[in-house]
Amino acid sequence: MIDRTKAHAAALIGVVLAATLGAATASASDSQDKRTKEQRRAEEAQAIRTAVQRGEVIPLPRILALAQARVQGEVLEVELEHEQKRLLYEIKILAGNGRVRELKLDARTGALIKIEDD
Numbered sequence: 001m002i003d004r005t006k007a008h009a010a011a012l013i014g015v016v017l018a019a020t021l022g023a024a025t026a027s028a029s030d031s032q033d034k035r036t037k038e039q040r041r042a043e044e045a046q047a048i049r050t051a052v053q054r055g056e057v058i059p060l061p062r063i064l065a066l067a068q069a070r071v072q073g074e075v076l077e078v079e080l081e082h083e084q085k086r087l088l089y090e091i092k093i094l095a096g097n098g099r100v101r102e103l104k105l106d107a108r109t110g111a112l113i114k115i116e117d118d
Contacts (some may be wrong), residue, residue: 024106048080057087066110067091071101080107092118 009043051057081088087107095101104113
């Protein structure tokens, strides 16, 4: 299930970092906005890869295994967020009973912060 979950999570991962740029409002710059958004995502992805290589953030497959050990089911969404001066993985899982559970795990240690119904 982890391989399918990894692919699904990679497609859905929304990376939220501390600095988020606002979208421009001029319609003439729509293509520029799209390119800028794509560049930001690429830069954020590279920053995460670097953090994983440095050991500052646990890799996604390991985090998913930790999450699945707590709540079994299908991973619906994964986000990496800054919250209270630390990085957290926020993972939404559709449990076997049909409930969507949201787990927050410390991105550096993998420690469980919170599980709640979404």
